[in-house]
Amino acid sequence: MSKKKNVTFDDIAKFTNFSKTTISRYFNDPDSLTLENQAIISHALEELNYKENKVAKILANGKTEFIGIIIPSLFNHYYSEMLNQILLTYETFGYKFLVFVGNEREETERRYIEELMAYKIEGMIILSYTLSSRELAGLQIPIVTIEREDEYVCSVNTDNYMGAVQAVSLLAGKGCDVLIHTNSPISSNLPAYGRIRGFLDVCLEKNLRHQILYKPFAHNYDLTQIYLQEILDELETKYKGMKKGIFVSNDDHANILLNLLVRKYGRLPDDYLIIGFDNSPVSTGAVFPISTVGQQIDRIAYEAVKLLVDLMNERKKRRPVPLREPIHKVVPPVLLRRATTEDHSE
Amino acid sequence: MSKKKNVTFDDIAKFTNFSKTTISRYFNDPDSLTLENQAIISHALEELNYKENKVAKILANGKTEFIGIIIPSLFNHYYSEMLNQILLTYETFGYKFLVFVGNEREETERRYIEELMAYKIEGMIILSYTLSSRELAGLQIPIVTIEREDEYVCSVNTDNYMGAVQAVSLLAGKGCDVLIHTNSPISSNLPAYGRIRGFLDVCLEKNLRHQILYKPFAHNYDLTQIYLQEILDELETKYKGMKKGIFVSNDDHANILLNLLVRKYGRLPDDYLIIGFDNSPVSTGAVFPISTVGQQIDRIAYEAVKLLVDLMNERKKRRPVPLREPIHKVVPPVLLRRATTEDHSE
DNA sequence: TTGTACGCGTTATCAC
């Protein structure tokens, strides 16, 4: 009673007068036993209170059913919701997730990956953007990245370009005199760069007056607010009296911009239309609900895990066919029209 | 080259003419080898490109260094940030985390726990509130819960009572004529019930006019907004002209309330003071920064993991001393004074 | 300081 060692197949075998092999088959191929014997074993399991040991199973058959995840800080809602949706796929695919929070230091993330490999994970999902896709590709393990540089690895991303096109088209359709896009200077090999391309392409094609305002990426609220105030000041003077359609790089920034305006005017002035990106909770929780380009996080997460599962399955075959080219899946965004792009003149 | 089976201690042993034991000791007790031999083995590891296999290690010594986590949806910032901070403790304690998102169905969560047990986790952190602490306590594995019913298990919680005391004291100090607390009817065995007790105790002690307004807990934004509008309507008529200090049950609700007021008046009227709970991002991102009782999520997460590590270590001893009583740790909150409790008359 | 032999709890490969 005191030394309660775990009940093993051996114990069950002795108890039932079967062999370990038969017990194993009871779990992995029950049909190969007579119903009668199944019942006997089933009863023994109850009697002995058997608990399975997957660690031993792994060692024997090599299948951990582990997927490793490296994700940047969950402070950002986009990442936490993505992780949420990824974890929920356990119900569909049965894979378990070992999660590390990347801290933007290369050496640290390499350590995380080593640790994951030591636990014999079958695949990885990378949202962290610290390590190059080239380095990741060298890891010799199925990998899918989400919304980051992905030249040498498989990935699932939002169709950022399409999102920008939808946003700008909405603003243009509302009769804006000038279209503004605010963003940080980002590398053209990032999926999010599509937002800039989409903005420019539509403006040029439709021959719309437009301007992109770049500010450095700020990691904290106060600095971001300062940058956006600067942008606002510029707009107020430069485009005075004109109807301004502003496509902000994300909902957090759109919310700050909206707040600056509401604090100044007590409402959103008629000559300002705002649209953000992400459909994060701030966009609905804002003082006036913010129009936004919604990322379908649930679908992205599902597609990412599904793609990874496919890759992992291929690898288990007797003659795996390696991918010639990385697969890049794209999930369409959803335009959400809310108060900040409706006519708000009373 | 094609059949790249993993390099094992055996391979290294043959390569170096040592025994497996010596290789094992190289990793676990290097000082027991001569520096010379350490160098030889070290070199062989490079040469053969050895990768450690923790699964085999686990089977041999029983230590998985796994902690299981069951957490409700990460949509709520409080939970995602808590998970974030828990995951970050890997750097301190070295434990890896297997994470499941609870979906509020008892049977499902029991399955999750079974799965975790099968992987021989050494302990669990439970944020999900689906299963009773009584049931959890029966699991015979170290468990720490966070901010949920915890009668029979160890836990770490915010000092909700103290938080409420601070909030109410702030409002009272600002000369409010009446103090309001909005909340959902919650069970008195939840840590969050301390907010209600704290509110009442201070009001009664200081002999302040006060009222608690209960509304059912709504899972979506729109319904919550409707409830808060009802509350607002009641306040507007009942306490017309009086200075109202409102202690809202959380920041999300405080933000909605603030938005309702700002949409109506273009600003926060002078006779309304608002304070929320949690210090979640909405409180700083609101149109007017919302005063709040901040939970020290980083400290709670750290204390929870630390407590769990202590429990797990005790269990590894030759003669573990079982806890007579569950340990309940409490982390003090931090009052954050922001715009919604400052004088905002101009 | 180093080596031998066995155990950890399963699965896989043969036999019967």
Add this chain to the structure above:
DNA sequence: GTGATAACGCGTACAA
């Protein structure tokens, strides 16, 4: 249908 027996890769008495 069922059973021996050998992996899987590492840790750990116990010896030497």
